[in-house]
Amino acid sequence: MGSSGDVNWKLEDHPKLPKGKTIGLIVLDGWGESEPDQYNCIHKAPTPAMDSLKNGKPDTWRLIKAHGTAVGLPSEDDMGNSEVGHNALGAGRIYAQGAKLVDLALESGKIYEDEGFKYISESFEKGTVHLIGLLSDGGVHSRLDQVQLLLKGFAERGAKRIRVHVLTDGRDVLDGSSVGFVETLEADLADLRSKGVDAQIASGGGRMNVTMDRYENDWNVVKRGWDAQVLGEAPHKFKSGLEAIKTLRAEPGANDQYLPPFVIVDDSGKAVGPIVDGDAVVTFNFRADRMVMHAKALEYEDFDKFDRVRVPKIRYAGMLQYDGELKLPSHYLVSPPLIDRTSGEYLAHNGIRTFACSETVKFGHVTFFWNGNRSGYFNEKLEKYVEIPSDSGISFNVQPKMKALEIAEKARDAILSGKFDQVRVNLPNGDMVGHTGDIKATVVACEAADVAVRIILDAIEQVGGIYVVTADHGNAEDMVKRDKAGKPALDKEGNLQILTSHTLKPVPIAIGGPGLSAGVKFRQDLETPGLANVAATVMNLHGFVAPGDYEPSLIEVVDK
Ligand SMILES: O=C(O)[C@@H](CO)OP(=O)(O)O
Ligand SMILES: [Mn+2]
Ligand SMILES: [Mn+2]
CATH class of the missing domain: 3.40.720.10 (Alkaline Phosphatase, subunit A)
Known part of the structure; x- marks a missing residue:
C-alpha cells in the first residue's frame, strides 16, 4: 500500500505561503x-x-x-x-469505507464469489462456521443487518453448523440495546434451525471486556475472548444467549460494554460451540483497530501474548483484511479500501x-x-x-x-x-x-x-x-x-x-x-x-x- 510505482511525490511550492513554519x-x-x-x-x-x-x-x-x-x-x-x-x-x-464496501459486496453477491468465502466454505460440509463480532447496528465496527445476511448466505451455500460468538455494544448504541439485538439474532438462528441448520449462540461478553481491545492496551481482553470462543471456558454459563444477557445485565452496575464473558452450555453442561480443528471462523467486524489483536491470536503460529492452551487448525477470514502491511488476516471476505x-x-x-x-x-x-x-x-x-x-x-x-x-x-x-x-x-x-x-x-x-x-x-x-x-x-x-x-x-x-x-x-x-x-x-x-x-x-x-x-x-x- 502507499509507496507504489510511478507516483510523482514532488509537491509544488505554494505560490503565496512560505515553508519552514512549525x-x-x-x-x-x-x-x-x-x-x-x-x-x-x-x-x-x-x-x-x-x-x-x-x-x-x-x-x-x-x-x-x-x-x-x-x-x-x-x-x-x-x-x-x-x-x-x-x-x-x-x-x-x-x-x-468498510461499512459501505461490505454493503456493496453483499448486495451484488460478490462476497460469495471471492477467495475469502471460498476458503472458509471448505469447512461447511464437515466443520462448524463460527461468526465472531460486535452485535449492534452502530455501524462503527459492524452492522447486525450484515450479519443477518451472512448467516442466511452461509446457510444457503451449505453451512450445516453455525455458532455465533456475540460481543455486546452499548458504546455505539444505547446501553441495554444488547437485549433486542440478541432477540433478533435468536429469531434468525431459530429460523435457520427450522431449515435444518444447527445454529446457535455459543459465547459472548461485552466489547470492552472481551476480544475488542486495541493497540495492545490489554491482552487480557483478547484472552477472555479466546477462552470463551475457542476453549469454551468462561466464569458464567447459560442455556441461551438471551438468558445470558438478561441475567448478566441484572447485576448491579452491569452494562453492555463491560458484560463478563460467558459460554452457552448444553443440558450436560458442555459448551455448545468451542472452536475446534476443521472449523471456519469469520470475524464480522469491518473496522480494523479492535480486531487486529484477536486476528493475531487466531492466525499467528508464533504467539506469546497469552497461553492459548489449544490452537485449533481453522480456516479463518476477516470481514476485511485488518492490517494491509501485516497482511492480517491473510484471508478476508471483502477487500478493504x-x-x-x-x-x-x-x-x-x-x-x-x-x-x-x-x-x-x-x-x-x-x-x-x-x-x-x-x-x-x-x-x-x-x-x-x-x-x-x-x-x-x-x-x-x-x-x-x-x-x-x-x-x-x-x-x-x-x-x-x-x-x-x-x-x-x-x-x-x-x-x-x-x-x-x-x-x-x-x-x-x-x-x-x-x-x-x-x-x-x-x-x-x-x-x-x-x-x-x-x-x-x-x-x-x-x-x-x-x-x-x-x-x-x-x-x-x-x-x-x-x-x-x-x-x-x-x-x-x-x-x-x-x-x-x-x-x-x-x-x-x-x-x-x-x-x-x-x-x-x-x-x-x-x-x-x-x-x-x-x-x-x-x-x-x-x-x-
Ligand atoms: O471505541 C471505539 O472503538 C469507537 C467507538 O466504537 O470510538 P472511536 O471511533 O473514537 O475510536
Ligand atoms: Mn475518535
Ligand atoms: Mn469514540
Missing part, C-alpha cells in the same frame, strides 16, 4: 459542536483555549462535516468515528519532519489511521511516533484527565526542539470519557483536553509557528438521546437515555499562530467541506500545493 496539529477526539445545554459537556467545561480560537474569529474558525458520506460512510445517518475520521484527515480524499498517497507519505517525500503522539488507546489513530491504515514510518529519518501508555483495566471516567497533560508536554517539547515541522497529536479525553456516559467525568475530560490545547498553542506561539486544531467526530458535546425536536428523549419509565456514542454533529477547525501569513482565511465558497479538506489545508500551511485529486483546501490567501 505546525502544531491537534485532533480533539470526540469533540463536536452542538447547542449549549446541560448535556453538552464541552459547553459545561471551562474551555478558555478553545473559546479563544472561536470567539470573534470568523475567518479562522469554522465547522466541517465529520459524519456520513463526507467520510465515506453509507448514509447521512451514520455517525462519524475515529477510523473514517482520521483516514479522511490524513488522506485528503473520501474513500468508500486501498488508501494510498496520504498526506503523511507526500510530506515525508518532501522533507517534512513529523512528530506524532497520543496515548495507547488513540495512538494508532494519529499514526495507523492517519496514514491510510498503514503501520510504521514512511521515512524513519524524518518521523518520530511516540506512544504514551494508557491506563488499562479501568473505564476512563475514573481517570478523566487521562494522559492529556503528558501528550501535551511531549508535543511542546517536540515543538520547542526545532527538530520537527509537523507535531501532531490526538487528545482522547472527550471521546473516551464521553463513551462512559458519565457526564460529570466528561466535563472534567473536556477541561483537561483544553488545558492540553493551551500548552501546545503556547509552544507554537514561542516558535512562531502555526496551529491547526480540529476533531475527528462528535461525542462529548451531546450526552443524551434526543427526539426529533432535539429535546432529551425519555424511556418508558421516564428516564433520560444517556448517549454513550458518537454523534452526527460537525466539528470545529481553527487555524492561527504567529506563523500564519497575513491574509490567510477560510474560504466561504466551499459548500459543505469535511474532514477530507483538512489535508490540503495543512499541506498549504507547510508551503505546498496539494495534489490535484485531493479535496480542496479550506483556506485562501487574500492580499493585504
